[in-house]
Amino acid sequence: MNQPTNPDNTGLNTPPPNPFAEHTRQWEAFQYVYPVVSRRSKGLSIGINLNPDTLCNFDCVYCQVDKQVNPKPTTVDLDQLRSELSAMLQAVTSGKLWQHPRFADIDPTLQRLNDIAFSGDGEPTAAKGFVQAVDLVVELKKSFGLDNTKLVLITNATLLNRPNVEPALQALDANQGEVWAKLDAGTDAYYKLMDRSAVPFKTLLKNILACGKRRPIVIQSMFAKLHGTPIPANEFEAYTQRLAELIEQGCQIKSIQLYTVARKPLEPYVTAISDETLSRMAKQLSLQVPSTTVTWFGTTG
Numbered sequence: 001m002n003q004p005t006n007p008d009n010t011g012l013n014t015p016p017p018n019p020f021a022e023h024t025r026q027w028e029a030f031q032y033v034y035p036v037v038s039r040r041s042k043g044l045s046i047g048i049n050l051n052p053d054t055l056c057n058f059d060c061v062y063c064q065v066d067k068q069v070n071p072k073p074t075t076v077d078l079d080q081l082r083s084e085l086s087a088m089l090q091a092v093t094s095g096k097l098w099q100h101p102r103f104a105d106i107d108p109t110l111q112r113l114n115d116i117a118f119s120g121d122g123e124p125t126a127a128k129g130f131v132q133a134v135d136l137v138v139e140l141k142k143s144f145g146l147d148n149t150k151l152v153l154i155t156n157a158t159l160l161n162r163p164n165v166e167p168a169l170q171a172l173d174a175n176q177g178e179v180w181a182k183l184d185a186g187t188d189a190y191y192k193l194m195d196r197s198a199v200p201f202k203t204l205l206k207n208i209l210a211c212g213k214r215r216p217i218v219i220q221s222m223f224a225k226l227h228g229t230p231i232p233a234n235e236f237e238a239y240t241q242r243l244a245e246l247i248e249q250g251c252q253i254k255s256i257q258l259y260t261v262a263r264k265p266l267e268p269y270v271t272a273i274s275d276e277t278l279s280r281m282a283k284q285l286s287l288q289v290p291s292t293t294v295t296w297f298g299t300t301g
């Protein structure tokens with residue numbers, strides 16, 4: 001049972017971590033909602049963590065979530081989610097959030113709300129209450145007059161074929177929503193090495209294609225060194241081929257984001273690739289899929 005949350009608790013006495021290096025999903029007594037200032041978004045992203053139980057059907061080697069325990073699945077407490085998000089939106093729109101020690105020194109140009117993102121300790125679409133949570137977030141966004149604020153679903157795409165997920169995606173479509181789908185490999189073998197999931201790779205590709213045929217989507221891809229070795233050239237070529245095939249089949253990929261490790265991963269043998277390497281990969285990918293925008297983000301996030 002989740003503890004009740006005080007909507008007025010914005011925690012003005014918490015010590016300030018580095019706002020760029022510390023992307024913690026813990027915020028005061030909140031269970032589901034957390035603020036992050038990101039160089040990528042050039043502003044504030046309000047995170048919605050529907051998976052505080054850490055359950056996920058991926059076990060990515062670069063994951064930053066401690067999964068040493070085996071928690072039981074929990075249903076999202078919608079009342080608590082409403083209370084927390086209302087308090088966070090009130091703190092943001094009133095300017096009170098920027099008085100918090102954690103954000104007080106943030107450049108004024110970054111003191112803007114960029115998005116509300118379903119991004120947490122597991123796969124958001126797997127959460128019990130995902131559909132209802134999307135409706136709730138849409139409702140609160142409207143009630144605070146945040147018509148131009150984006151909604152983002154960061155997903156591993158494995159469950160996008162569930163019948164109840166598409167209506168939630170349509171609700172996002174109607175409210176400045178974006179789907180950011182994960183694709184870390186071009187072959188089944190490398191997919192199993194990176195994401196360690198029992199969900200077939202072909203299912204992932206099929207779901208990305210179906211979702212992208214209905215709406216423009218963003219592809220997010222993580223590349224890192226495993227035991228000191230970056231992704232082999234033939235594997236990266238296979239990855240670029242999968243993306244080209246998706247586009248040829250009608251998948252609307254509006255942009256591709258390449259990342260590397262920026263914070264400590266769970267597996268110690270996973271390390272960041274250099275900015276130079278990541279930039280070179282992005283240029284190569286741009287030549288393979290010239291119809292879309294390719295950006296990259298190095299170790300500074």
